[in-house]
Amino acid sequence: MMSQRKYDVVLFDLYGTLVDCHVDESSDDAWTALRNALYREGANYVTNDRLREQFEKAANRELGLCGGQDDLREPDLLGAYEELFSDLWIQAGKDLSGKMAWAFRKAALRKLALYPGALDMLRTLKGQGMRIILLSNAQSCYTRPELEALGLDDIFDDVILSSDEGVRMPSPSIFQCALRAANVPADRVLMVGNDERCDVLGAKAAGIDAVYLDTRGEWIDSHGNVTDVEHITKGDVDDRPAPEAVKSFRGADYRGLLDFILENGTSAVTQQI
Secondary structure: OOOOOOOOEEEEOOEOOOEEEEEOOOOHHHHHHHHHHHHHOOOOOOOHHHHHHHHHHHHHHHHHHOOOOOOOEOOOOHHHHHHHHHOOOOOOOHHHHHHHHHHHHHHHEEEEEEOOOHHHHHHHHHHOOOEEEEEEOOOHHHHHHHHHHHOOOOOOOEEEEHHHHOEOOOOHHHHHHHHHHHOOOHHHEEEEEOOHHHHHHHHHHOOOEEEEEEOOOOOEOOOOOEOOOOOOOHHHOOEOOOOOOOEEEEOOOHHHHHHHHHOOOOOOOOOOO
């Protein structure tokens, strides 16, 4: 018997959709942590400035390897960390390079936390027989350790990250990767994200419906100003973010999202305001 639900597979963005994450990669603490980690492995960079310079060169080389300066190309920065060793004539494999990447990322993190209810929502979908796939513009060397730290490392049926694919959303090719992983037609797949260009318009171009979670407070008031979503009223709204989404929610409204997916997935396009 065919499922009565509209969607069989849900694609989730990570940062800003399931996870509240703030990173300061310009922090001296982060570069010092990386420099110290490298030093312990025999790679001595005298100053943070010298280390940054070498890392930027290595990252640019990785960008070139994945196809150039197109803003939809995504280098794998693990190669840049490996080059920090090879530039000093030290051989380092992926495990050691990944250790360096995580040392930097941990020191650069200012906040990393699941939005309340995110894990319960994912478990509910799984319990209802739905497949869930992570699709995110992210570096594998940072994100996979973070998934483990957040308790998300075994919840997804598949994980598709831009650094692994060499291209980022909204490129059609990464959505095609997701559709191959989903193994169902595009109209049976739903994308959930918090970025209009990448998550909503990218999905739409691939024939995939998208739900928008306004976790950044982008509803617009009648004067064209970004409005605090805690204080906006329906009468104040004359525009909203991501009008191409099949449904939008203020904030990480997982209860509303679950109701839409499990109960109202076959309904006409609506917008919660």
